Amino acid sequence: MDAISVIRAKRDGSRLTDAQIDWIIDAYTRGEVADEQMSALAMAIFLNGMDRAEIARWTAAMIASGERMDFSSLPRPTADKHSTGGVGDKITLPLAPLVAACGAAVPQLSGRGLGHTGGTLDKLEAIPGWRARLSNEDMLAVLGDVGSVICAAGEGLAPADKKLYALRDVTGTVESIPLIASSIMSKKIAEGTGSLVLDVKVGSGAFMKDLDSARELAATMVGLGTDHGVRTTALLTDMSTPLGLTAGNALEVRESVEVLAGGGPADVVELTLALAREMLDAAGLPDADPAKALADGTAMDHWRRMIAAQGGDPDAPLPTAREHHVVTATADGVLTRLDAYAVGLAAWRLGAGRARKEDPVQAGAGVELHAKPGDHVTAGQPLLTLHTDTPSAFAYALEALDDAVAYAPRTTEFTPAPIVLDRIARA
Amino acid sequence: MDAISVIRAKRDGSRLTDAQIDWIIDAYTRGEVADEQMSALAMAIFLNGMDRAEIARWTAAMIASGERMDFSSLPRPTADKHSTGGVGDKITLPLAPLVAACGAAVPQLSGRGLGHTGGTLDKLEAIPGWRARLSNEDMLAVLGDVGSVICAAGEGLAPADKKLYALRDVTGTVESIPLIASSIMSKKIAEGTGSLVLDVKVGSGAFMKDLDSARELAATMVGLGTDHGVRTTALLTDMSTPLGLTAGNALEVRESVEVLAGGGPADVVELTLALAREMLDAAGLPDADPAKALADGTAMDHWRRMIAAQGGDPDAPLPTAREHHVVTATADGVLTRLDAYAVGLAAWRLGAGRARKEDPVQAGAGVELHAKPGDHVTAGQPLLTLHTDTPSAFAYALEALDDAVAYAPRTTEFTPAPIVLDRIARA
Numbered sequence: 049m050d051a052i053s054v055i056r057a058k059r060d061g062s063r064l065t066d067a068q069i070d071w072i073i074d075a076y077t078r079g080e081v082a083d084e085q086m087s088a089l090a091m092a093i094f095l096n097g098m099d100r101a102e103i104a105r106w107t108a109a110m111i112a113s114g115e116r117m118d119f120s121s122l123p124r125p126t127a128d129k130h131s132t133g134g135v136g137d138k139i140t141l142p143l144a145p146l147v148a149a150c151g152a153a154v155p156q157l158s159g160r161g162l163g164h165t166g167g168t169l170d171k172l173e174a175i176p177g178w179r180a181r182l183s184n185e186d187m188l189a190v191l192g193d194v195g196s197v198i199c200a201a202g203e204g205l206a207p208a209d210k211k212l213y214a215l216r217d218v219t220g221t222v223e224s225i226p227l228i229a230s231s232i233m234s235k236k237i238a239e240g241t242g243s244l245v246l247d248v249k250v251g252s253g254a255f256m257k258d259l260d261s262a263r264e265l266a267a268t269m270v271g272l273g274t275d276h277g278v279r280t281t282a283l284l285t286d287m288s289t290p291l292g293l294t295a296g297n298a299l300e301v302r303e304s305v306e307v308l309a310g311g312g313p314a315d316v317v318e319l320t321l322a323l324a325r326e327m328l329d330a331a332g333l334p335d336a337d338p339a340k341a342l343a344d345g346t347a348m349d350h351w352r353r354m355i356a357a358q359g360g361d362p363d364a365p366l367p368t369a370r371e372h373h374v375v376t377a378t379a380d381g382v383l384t385r386l387d388a389y390a391v392g393l394a395a396w397r398l399g400a401g402r403a404r405k406e407d408p409v410q411a412g413a414g415v416e417l418h419a420k421p422g423d424h425v426t427a428g429q430p431l432l433t434l435h436t437d438t439p440s441a442f443a444y445a446l447e448a449l450d451d452a453v454a455y456a457p458r459t460t461e462f463t464p465a466p467i468v469l470d471r472i473a474r475a
Numbered sequence: 476m477d478a479i480s481v482i483r484a485k486r487d488g489s490r491l492t493d494a495q496i497d498w499i500i501d502a503y504t505r506g507e508v509a510d511e512q513m514s515a516l517a518m519a520i521f522l523n524g525m526d527r528a529e530i531a532r533w534t535a536a537m538i539a540s541g542e543r544m545d546f547s548s549l550p551r552p553t554a555d556k557h558s559t560g561g562v563g564d565k566i567t568l569p570l571a572p573l574v575a576a577c578g579a580a581v582p583q584l585s586g587r588g589l590g591h592t593g594g595t596l597d598k599l600e601a602i603p604g605w606r607a608r609l610s611n612e613d614m615l616a617v618l619g620d621v622g623s624v625i626c627a628a629g630e631g632l633a634p635a636d637k638k639l640y641a642l643r644d645v646t647g648t649v650e651s652i653p654l655i656a657s658s659i660m661s662k663k664i665a666e667g668t669g670s671l672v673l674d675v676k677v678g679s680g681a682f683m684k685d686l687d688s689a690r691e692l693a694a695t696m697v698g699l700g701t702d703h704g705v706r707t708t709a710l711l712t713d714m715s716t717p718l719g720l721t722a723g724n725a726l727e728v729r730e731s732v733e734v735l736a737g738g739g740p741a742d743v744v745e746l747t748l749a750l751a752r753e754m755l756d757a758a759g760l761p762d763a764d765p766a767k768a769l770a771d772g773t774a775m776d777h778w779r780r781m782i783a784a785q786g787g788d789p790d791a792p793l794p795t796a797r798e799h800h801v802v803t804a805t806a807d808g809v810l811t812r813l814d815a816y817a818v819g820l821a822a823w824r825l826g827a828g829r830a831r832k833e834d835p836v837q838a839g840a841g842v843e844l845h846a847k848p849g850d851h852v853t854a855g856q857p858l859l860t861l862h863t864d865t866p867s868a869f870a871y872a873l874e875a876l877d878d879a880v881a882y883a884p885r886t887t888e889f890t891p892a893p894i895v896l897d898r899i900a901r902a
Contacts, residue, residue: 055647059521083511088646091518094486219515220482 051075051085058092066105073109077208083215090212090221098226100271106226107272110234113208117155117184117240122192124153127327128241130232132265133165135253135392136290140168140198141304142312142320142342145350147327148195150336154327155191157201157239164392165253166297166400169200174298174367174411178360190357194350199358206234223255229268236273243279243330245323246270250469251288253388259284259469266472274474279330284470285319289386289421292316295395296414296435298366308348315420317342319467326471369398369412369435373442377425381455382462384421390452391415391432394445398436410437415445422464425455478502478512485519493532500536504635510642517639517648525653527698533653534699537661540635544582544611544667549619551580554754555668557659559692560592562680562819563717567595567625568731569739569747569769572777574754575622577763581754582618584628584666591819592680593724593828596627601725601794601838605787617784621777626785633661650682656695663700670706670757672750673697677896678715680815686711686896693899701901706757711897712746716813716848719743722822723841723862725793735775742847744769746894753898796825796839796862800869804852808882809889811848817879818842818859821872825863837864842872849891852882 049071058064064072072089075081098106119126127147131137144154158180160167169180180200182190190197203210209231216222236244248256248266256262266282273280292313294303306312307320324338341347352362377383395401399410416433419425431453434445456462476498485491491499499516502508525533546553554574558564571581585607587594596607607627609617617624630637636658643649663671675683675693683689693709700707719740721730733739734747751765768774779789804810822828826837843860846852858880861872883889 052645052647055518059518059647082645083509084514084642085646087511088514088518088648091482091486091515092522092647095519095522215511218479218509219512220479220486220519221515 051081055085055089055092058089058096061096063099064102069102069105070109073106073113073208077113077211086212087215087219087221090216090219090227093226094221094224100268103226103230103268104272104275107230107234107237110206110208110230111238114206114238115204116238117205119153119155119191119240119242122153124151124195125331125333126240126242127152127154127245127331128156128236128239128243129245129247129323129327130236131247132232132249132255134249134287134291135165135388135395136292136295136300137165137249138171138292138300138304139247139316139320139323141171141301142307142347142351143323144196144198145308145354146320146338146341146347147324149341149346149350150324150328150338151333152195152328152331153191154196155187155239155241156196156198157205157235158198159201164389164396164401166295166300166395168198170409171297171300172198172360174301175355175360175362176364178355178358182358190354194353194357196350196354198354201235201239205238209234225261225265225268228255229265229272233269233272237276237278241278243327244273245326245330246280246282247323248282248284249287250284251286251388253290253392254287263470263472270472270474281326281330282472283322283326283468284472285468286465287388288465290388290391290417291319293417293420294414295391296400296412297409298368298411299414299416299435302366305351308342308351310343315467322468367411369410370437371439373434374430375432375434375446375449377427377429377431379455380427381425381458382460383419383423383425383453384456384462385452385454386417386419386421387452390449391417393448394434397445397448398434398441399438412437420464422462424458478508482512482516482519485516485523488523490526491529496529496532497536500533500540500635504540504638513639514642514646514648517643517646517654520653521648521651527695530653530657530695531699531702534657534661534664537633537635537657538665541633541665542631543665544632546580546582546618546667546669549580551578551622552758552760553667553669554579554581554672554758555583555663555666555670556672556674556750556754557663558674559659559676559682561676561714561718562592562815562822563719563722563727564592564676565598565719565727565731566674566743566747566750568598568728569734569774569778570750571623571625572735572781573747573765573768573774574751576768576773576777577751577755577765578760579622579755579758580618581623582614582666582668583623583625584632584662585625586628591816591823591828593722593727593822595625597836598724598727599625599787601728602782602787602789603791605782605785609785617781621781621784623777623781625781628662628666632665636661652688652692652695655682656692656699660696660699664703664705668705670754671700672753672757673707673709674750675709675711676714677711678713678815680717680819681714690897690899697899697901707901708753708757709899710749710753710895711899712895713892714815715892717815717818717844718746720844720847721841722818723827723839724836725795725838726841726843726862729793732778735769735778737770742894749895794838796837797864798866800861801857802859802861802873802876804854804856804858806882807854808852808885809887810846810850810852810880811883811889812879812881813844813846813848814879817876818844820875821861824872824875825861825868826865839864847891849889851885
């Protein structure tokens with residue numbers, strides 16, 4: 049077996065055999081296949097695709113490249129959620145303690161943000177004292193004690209994926225359904241959850257810009273999870289406009305706490321409950337009532353214990369940005385567009401995200417929304433507030449927002465897209 | 476400008492702009508663009524192609540990455556030949572001194588073999604004392620004195636191509652017409668020849684397996700040369716069976732000397748004369764008579780002076796292999812096939828070629844043919860003699876020949892392919 053023959057096979061449109069896939073993932077992990085060979089193969093896969101059986105084997109080989117976790121000693125069924133990433137997507141924060149409050153165990157291994165979508169760990173690090181990195185033992189202890197944990201994934205899970213993900217990032221081979229699906233699912237299956245709900249985002253702020261490709265990605269991942277014994281379903285959800293009224297780190301923590309307190313923006317509450325019901329169903333707890341757990345304070349109680357277990361002070365004031373700039377509406381009418389990608393890019397430029405892995409993020413930076421598509425607005429009213437510690441960033445952030453907003457006459461019938469667009473389960 | 480945006484543009488089927496091409500070739504040569512980024516781009520080019528204008532700019536950028544040679548101080552017109560590589564293709568050896576004998580200057584910068592096609596420098600190194608590496612000054616001196624020189628290309632010509640060629644070799648991105656054409660022509664144009672004849676091989680022993688793709692490659696290269704002021708034509712020539720009766724290093728030198736002595740196999744003589752006439756025409760010497768220069772010994776005289784000028788002894792006995800194995804005909808009839816690729820692979824396995832750049836080659840190893848397609852043979856008569864210093868290689872070489880030979884009944888009308896299949900010049 050050699051790398052060139054595997055590359056040539058995919059380049060010329062052939063299926064890769066099981067033996068070819070097992071060999072190349074293993075040899076790449078060990079450093080025997082060079083980065084320049086794997087990137088040529090990744091581009092050939094990007095352009096010529098992989099069929100279901102190839103994707104399944106590729107995923108299995110990435111899982112086999114590292115350790116697998118085991119939650120079978122826990123007394124509760126495990127349920128996890130993965131989002132493909134969106135602007136203002138803070139859902140993990142209220143969702144994990146909410147589902148724990150309803151009786152499932154939620155091992156939420158998360159990442160940091162890169163580019164215009166924020167990272168869950170970056171958001172939680174806005175809470176004074178909170179730390180993302182736990183040993184496997186500490187992670188299991190928090191999970192057993194509180195019922196949910198949100199922490200950084202260890203180095204041992206799917207190391208082939210870690211190496212390949214970093215390579216794809218610099219070689220223009222990110223947006224490939226076979227490569228995205230196998231990357232996400234290898235980590236989630238190695239993590240050892242019993243059930244998994246996928247939140248596949250669709251729209252300007254997401255990887256998948258249209259419903260068809262989102263549906264294909266979701267179906268691929270649901271198939272992979274199911275084949276590996278993980279009860280997996282997916283919701284396709286709207287990402288044409290930001291989720292909720294904030295995009296940023298501390299700003300999103302504040303909004304998440306509002307949801308846990310029984311308030312918060314309607315779309316965040318709706319999506320949190322929809323995903324909670326999917327997770328509880330998949331975990332074999334169909335009779336749990338997440339709406340009640342939000343209303344009666346048990347979800348909030350779990351949140352406070354989860355944050356405290358990782359060193360965070362749930363009562364500490366959250367950091368705020370030193371400088372603000374208000375963007376006002378330029379017309380009277382119905383707001384028909386407030387573009388997710390533009391808002392995400394603006395938040396990133398204000399300091400909420402990072403350009404390179406090693407950059408720091410600003411806890412207080414981001415964008416606050418004062419209206420959403422479908423709302424009636426008046427010229428001159430505040431539409432957005434930009435938050436940053438570095439006021440020199442305002443001009444660059446405003447440039448991102450140049451074309452973000454559209455209005456229609458007040459008499460126009462305009463119905464914003466629903467949050468949940470579709471549901472995918474194994475046929 | 477950044478590598479990822481260039482890769483994405485080609486990945487998504489766009490034309491690369493002049494600025495993108497200039498930037499990426501320069502940044503790759505300087506090491507700012509990484510090998511894994513260039514290999515992803517090479518695969519995207521392999522699968523999505525480049526149009527004529529892109530190939531022209533890519534070639535120009537590779538030329539600009541290094542130095543250009545200048546032969547304008549020579550009193551004679553310069554003419555060069557490049558073959559895309561075949562089995563038994565020793566034509567450069569008799570051709571360079573022959574064309575020099577007819578009045579042109581022939582600066583033949585050559586390479587070593589890798590894979591089943593032998594390298595011109597490896598063949599000449601079978602001559603005791605002969606050395607491939609000359610300084611630019613020594614090369615010009617031999618060229619001025621003898622009229623022809625065959626030596627290794629210096630490090631300074633098209634360094635971007637050298638880096639990219641080595642990368643393509645290990646990433647499955649060799650057989651791409653835009654990448655082959657730009658690689659060959661950047662070196663030949665940087666070398667500074669006034670005219671150039673391309674010998675584009677077609678058939679099992681060549682990169683191009685069919686006439687259409689060979690024609691496309693030839694037309695692309697003729698266009699590139701012409702646009703850069705090099706008078707360029709191409710012959711498409713048959714490579715379904717080896718050229719002449721030998722494939723190997725010393726074996727091919729011996730056969731070349733036979734041609735220079737006025738004998739040698741008919742196909743080698745025919746192709747040598749056809750290419751010589753093309754070169755002399757392109758060099759503005761249409762009245763030269765290469766057949767006469769072969770017959771009257773002036774070509775042989777130039778050969779002896781050229782070999783001696785590089786330290787070789789034209790009278791020294793050539794090395795021979797220690798072990799021989801004769802393959803006999805298994806049927807009576809007309810030989811209809813003696814496959815070029817199979818013979819090339821057998822010669823390579825016997826030790827005439829190398830698997831890795833740093834491997835040595837055996838001077839005496841190779842395959843000698845006792846019949847060619849179209850010849851009548853009798854069961855049991857010698858068909859091939861295998862030569863090697865390592866008899867353990869016989870079994871492996873014989874395996875390559877398993878399916879190499881075919882016969883038809885003696886009464887069958889069978890006409891072998893002509894040597895020259897087509898001629899391509901700028902319309």
